[in-house]
Amino acid sequence: xxxxxxxxxxxxxxxxxxxxxxxxxxxxxxxxxxxxxxxxxxxxxxxxxxxxxxxxxxxxxxxxxxxxxxxxxxxxxxxxxxxxxxxxxxxxxxxxxxxxxxxxxxxxxxxxxxxxxxxxxxxxxxxxxxxxxxxxxxxxxxxxxxxxxxxxxxxxxxxxxxxxxxxxxx
Amino acid sequence: xxxxxxxxxxxxxxxxxxxxxxxxxxxxxxxxxxxxxxxxxxxxxxxxxxxxxxxxxxxxxxxxxxxxxxxxxxxxxxxxxxxxxxxxxxxxxxxxxxxxxxxxxxxxxxxxxxxxxxxxxxxxxxxxxxxxxxxxxxxxxxxxxxxxxxxxxxxxxxxxxxxxxxxxxxxxxxxxxxxxxxxxxxxxxxxxxxxxxxxxxxxxxxxxxxxxxxxxxxxxxxxxxxxxxxxxxxxxxxxxxxxxxxxxxxxxxxxxxxxxxxxxxxxxxxxxxxxxxxxxxxxxxxxxxxxxxxxxxxxxxxxxxxxxxxxxxxxxxxxxxxxxxxxxxxxxxxxxxxxxxxxxxxxxxxxxxxxxxxxxxxxxxxxxxxxxxxxxxxxxxxxxxxxxxxxxxxxxxxxxxxxxxxxxxxxxxxxxxxxxxxxxxxxxxxxxxxxxxxxxxxxxxxxxxxxxxxxxxxxxxxxxxxxxxxxxxxxxxxxxxxxxxxxxxxxxxxxxxxxxxxxxxxxxxxxxxxxxxxxxxxxxxxxxxxxxxxxxxxxxxxxxxxxxxxxxxxxxxxxxxxxxxxxxxxxxxxxxxxxxxxxxxxxxxxxxxxxxxxxxxxxxxxxxxxxxxxxxxxxxxxxxxxxxxxxxxxxxxxxxxxxxxxxxxxxxxxxxxxxxxxxxxxxxxxxxxxxxxxxxxxxxxxxxxxxxxxxxxxxxxxxxxxxxxxxxxxxxxxxxxxxxxxxxxxxxxxxxxxxxxxxxxxxxxxxxxxxxxxxxxxxxxxxxxxxxxxxxxxxxxxxxxxxxxxxxxxxxxxxxxxxxxxxxxx
Numbered sequence: 001x002x003x004x005x006x007x008x009x010x011x012x013x014x015x016x017x018x019x020x021x022x023x024x025x026x027x028x029x030x031x032x033x034x035x036x037x038x039x040x041x042x043x044x045x046x047x048x049x050x051x052x053x054x055x056x057x058x059x060x061x062x063x064x065x066x067x068x069x070x071x072x073x074x075x076x077x078x079x080x081x082x083x084x085x086x087x088x089x090x091x092x093x094x095x096x097x098x099x100x101x102x103x104x105x106x107x108x109x110x111x112x113x114x115x116x117x118x119x120x121x122x123x124x125x126x127x128x129x130x131x132x133x134x135x136x137x138x139x140x141x142x143x144x145x146x147x148x149x150x151x152x153x154x155x156x157x158x159x160x161x162x163x164x165x166x167x168x169x170x
Numbered sequence: 171x172x173x174x175x176x177x178x179x180x181x182x183x184x185x186x187x188x189x190x191x192x193x194x195x196x197x198x199x200x201x202x203x204x205x206x207x208x209x210x211x212x213x214x215x216x217x218x219x220x221x222x223x224x225x226x227x228x229x230x231x232x233x234x235x236x237x238x239x240x241x242x243x244x245x246x247x248x249x250x251x252x253x254x255x256x257x258x259x260x261x262x263x264x265x266x267x268x269x270x271x272x273x274x275x276x277x278x279x280x281x282x283x284x285x286x287x288x289x290x291x292x293x294x295x296x297x298x299x300x301x302x303x304x305x306x307x308x309x310x311x312x313x314x315x316x317x318x319x320x321x322x323x324x325x326x327x328x329x330x331x332x333x334x335x336x337x338x339x340x341x342x343x344x345x346x347x348x349x350x351x352x353x354x355x356x357x358x359x360x361x362x363x364x365x366x367x368x369x370x371x372x373x374x375x376x377x378x379x380x381x382x383x384x385x386x387x388x389x390x391x392x393x394x395x396x397x398x399x400x401x402x403x404x405x406x407x408x409x410x411x412x413x414x415x416x417x418x419x420x421x422x423x424x425x426x427x428x429x430x431x432x433x434x435x436x437x438x439x440x441x442x443x444x445x446x447x448x449x450x451x452x453x454x455x456x457x458x459x460x461x462x463x464x465x466x467x468x469x470x471x472x473x474x475x476x477x478x479x480x481x482x483x484x485x486x487x488x489x490x491x492x493x494x495x496x497x498x499x500x501x502x503x504x505x506x507x508x509x510x511x512x513x514x515x516x517x518x519x520x521x522x523x524x525x526x527x528x529x530x531x532x533x534x535x536x537x538x539x540x541x542x543x544x545x546x547x548x549x550x551x552x553x554x555x556x557x558x559x560x561x562x563x564x565x566x567x568x569x570x571x572x573x574x575x576x577x578x579x580x581x582x583x584x585x586x587x588x589x590x591x592x593x594x595x596x597x598x599x600x601x602x603x604x605x606x607x608x609x610x611x612x613x614x615x616x617x618x619x620x621x622x623x624x625x626x627x628x629x630x631x632x633x634x635x636x637x638x639x640x641x642x643x644x645x646x647x648x649x650x651x652x653x654x655x656x657x658x659x660x661x662x663x664x665x666x667x668x669x670x671x672x673x674x675x676x677x678x679x680x681x682x683x684x685x686x687x688x689x690x691x692x693x694x695x696x697x698x699x700x701x702x703x704x705x706x707x708x709x710x711x712x713x714x715x716x717x718x719x720x721x722x723x724x725x726x727x728x729x730x731x732x733x734x735x736x737x738x739x740x741x742x743x744x745x746x747x748x749x750x751x752x753x754x755x756x757x758x759x760x761x762x763x764x765x766x767x768x769x770x771x772x773x774x775x776x777x778x779x780x781x782x783x784x785x786x787x788x789x790x791x792x793x794x795x796x797x798x799x800x801x802x803x804x805x806x807x808x809x810x811x812x813x814x815x816x817x818x819x820x821x822x823x824x825x826x827x828x829x830x831x832x833x834x835x836x837x838x839x840x841x842x843x844x845x846x847x848x849x850x851x852x853x854x855x856x857x858x859x860x861x862x863x864x865x866x867x868x869x870x871x872x873x874x875x876x877x878x879x880x881x882x883x884x885x886x887x888x889x890x891x892x893x894x895x896x897x898x899x900x901x902x903x904x905x906x907x908x909x910x911x912x913x914x915x916x917x918x919x920x921x922x923x924x925x926x927x928x929x930x931x932x933x934x935x936x937x938x939x940x941x942x943x944x945x946x947x948x949x950x951x952x953x954x955x956x957x958x959x960x961x962x963x964x965x966x967x968x969x970x971x972x973x974x975x976x977x978x979x980x
Contacts, residue, residue, distance in 0.1 A: 031661055032640065
């Protein structure tokens with residue numbers, strides 16, 4: 001039938017990225033490098049280069065993109081996104097890649113540490129003696145304990161407490 | 171109307187068709203159709219003996235309607251119509267159908283069913299022929315004169331061509347001097363010669379060698395007797411019709427009499443007002459009375475009224491040896507009568523200051539290619555020296571940045587196409603003049619697609635110009651040295667470079683000339699999304715517009731280099747000449763006509779007509795009616811499909827003719843399948859049916875094809891009527907949206923189909939029985955597939971149940 005011709009059976013990695021929230025603009029990239037020269041991180045750490053991450057994603061180098069450290073180095077300054085002549089939403093795209101990586105079981109341990117801390121203590125950063133003392137010095141009231149019952153409801157309603165490794169556990 | 175006497179001529183295409191179709195059965199059928207007075211059979215009717223039979227039948231048997239079943243109707247009907255006319259019958263009383271590609275070939279496997287379809291096709295042609303009316307030929311006068319708007323390279327070339335051909339040409343230029351953008355460019359690629367060089371007129375200008383090209387000012391161009399040049403002028407109104415426009419032009423005062431000025435320069439010496447010279451990239455100043463450069467045309471000074479002190483000073487008046495200066499000159503309105511208009515308004519540089527990170531407004535040493543061109547030009551402000559505008563010192567380190575605002579979805583998504591070549595040309599010119607200059611070009615992709623263009627890239631590499639593949643993120647001034655730094659990643663090296671520069675040259679996008687939008691409104695033309703003028707058809711009619719009589723050339727349709735602008739200008743001149751050369755416009759009256767008694771002055775049709783052919787005119791004090799201008803009407807019928815009161819018809823596709831055709835097509839089935847009516851536009855839709863037949867693609871014979879001028883003519887009541895006539899499914903086949911031969915017809919049809927689907931639902935008819943298809947001629951396979959699909963759909967849905975109301979109507 002003439003209506004069904006375009007149906008695709010295999011989804012490429014770039015399709016996977018563009019179907020994600022934030023990843024839609026991937027294919028607009030023509031590798032001009034404005035993002036790279038705009039990037040404060042890339043200038044300090046050669047393992048991170050937004051142009052390269054986009055190129056690898058376009059070429060379908062899924063493993064290399066997801067398992068490496070690069071996508072976690074973006075500092076979300078949005079300089080690249082502001083200046084990209086093709087309106088590629090580069091910072092958003094990197095978030096999309098991080099989400100895919102997380103689902104595939106690739107994430108630096110600090111992210112799961114944050115998640116556990118949130119679920120157990122209600123805070124990403126635990127209250128330390130240092131913080132308490134500083135607050136006292138500035139005349140700030142002590143931090144109040146988090147309402148764990150309410151928080152847990154929110155976390156489970158939003159799916160935060162579900163095991164993440166959807167792809168890896170398959 | 172006289173009593174129709176119809177002659178039916180059946181061609182079996184050299185016995186090919188009779189192997190499939192039963193010609194005896196068809197003949198017997200046609201014989202009994204009322205008004206058919208003659209049937210002839212032969213192997214062909216569009217040339218030779220067959221054609222003679224038609225002539226004889228008209229002359230001797232006195233038939234007054236001709237129905238021919240012939241192969242290749244789009245070709246054969248031309249011969250037949252011409253012959254019919256010579257035999258004394260109006261050529262529009264002819265109906266030609268194609269029994270081969272529309273019947274025998276696609277239904278080869280089911281000859282009996284094909285024969286029944288052939289009968290229906292013949293009946294439809296006969297019924298339509300009965301109702302056809304003679305169509306008259308109309309003649310409109312065309313003045314042998316043209317207005318060319320824009321005195322740049324394209325406008326000047328078109329002017330030379332048209333004056334050479336004997337037309338009266340009026341060339342108007344908004345600026346005080348001719349030459350446009352090209353004249354500012356200094357040098358041209360790929361000829362490496364001067365930008366103010368044009369083709370010399372070949373007509374009778376004394377002392378000018380004809381075969382040569384020359385600078386504008388010595389080409390003799392301005393001395394052509396049938397060329398009138400108006401500078402400092404702009405179009406404020408265009409009225410009238412193709413062939414006879416009245417153009418109102420506003421000519422700003424020059425304050426210097428063109429017939430007296432001898433360009434002696436005394437006035438500028440005494441003028442006390444000095445302002446930055448915009449034309450020369452503000453690299454120098456000029457006086458209030460000035461010329462851009464010494465070699466301009468006209469060689470006459472002009473006063474900048476925004477800065478001149480006029481009678482408070484008047485020093486120039488006192489020194490002028492010829493009394494050429496007149497400070498009391500007033501703006502003039504000039505009225506011209508011309509047969510056609512050529513738009514050659516060109517393009518300009520995008521304002522680079524929009525891209526803040528390049529600091530075009532902040533750093534004087536960041537300039538554009540056009541400003542650099544002024545620097546390179548020997549007549550320019552620096553006499554050809556490449557300097558830093560900030561301190562006037564020689565610039566040794568020069569960085570070019572490509573694609574500034576072009577290929578940029580935030581500003582202009584398109585590639586301007588010529589900027590790579592401009593930068594390559596400039597970089598090489600700098601390198602030739604200053605061999606130790608350090609020149610880099612930051613690019614995204616280098617595009618050198620013209621003849622000899624790649625050589626510029628080669629030569630630049632040989633000369634040692636550096637290429638950096640990367641678009642810089644920023645230009646900043648070093649806080650200590652004050653030097654400009656271009657921050658770029660060389661993507662090939664994956665390395666960040668901080669390129670130091672004395673001078674940064676931006677290659678901005680090229681965008682439509684100032685005032686393009688206003689001019690489009692004055693002329694009634696459309697612009698594309700990119701802001702440039704829309705041509706009638708980019709492939710085949712690149713210099714024409716949807717309005718006969720108005721032509722485009724040069725950068726009006728897109729940025730062009732000089733050779734392409736030149737080609738375009740010659741083409742526009744040729745089309746203009748062709749349009750005006752006979753002094754008249756001949757066209758047939760296959761146009762729309764309004765029944766003024768029904769017209770409800772609702773303004774739908776004047777707004778919908780893509781050609782501006784319909785206007786509302788007053789009849790009584792409070793009533794207006796739509797009237798069609800036969801010259802402007804192209805006969806598409808989009809107005810017909812739009813009129814809510816059915817008050818407008820096409821003379822050659824009247825509703826009664828269409829109903830008769832439709833009812834006839836649906837009156838015979840002869841197949842076991844449900845009848846499907848395919849209403850096809852005569853452009854791509856109907857020819858897609860041809861091509862499916864030519865290629866022998868198969869679809870069932872229950873699919874019946876009805877030709878209409880444009881899908882836009884189809885009315886909702888006709889679609890409902892098709893179901894009433896017996897169709898179990900209806901398909902409307904039109905051109906692709908951007909390929910509609912009548913601009914908007916296909917899209918209008920699609921909207922109407924959506925509306926009709928809603929109505930069908932109300933009537934209890936499944937909306938899937940109706941579908942719109944858009945295709946081009948070569949997509950015969952798509953038509954065959956669609957026909958098959960609609961047949962299957964109708965079969966699946968089962969017989970149509972019509973709700974019958976008390977009056978017996980659906």
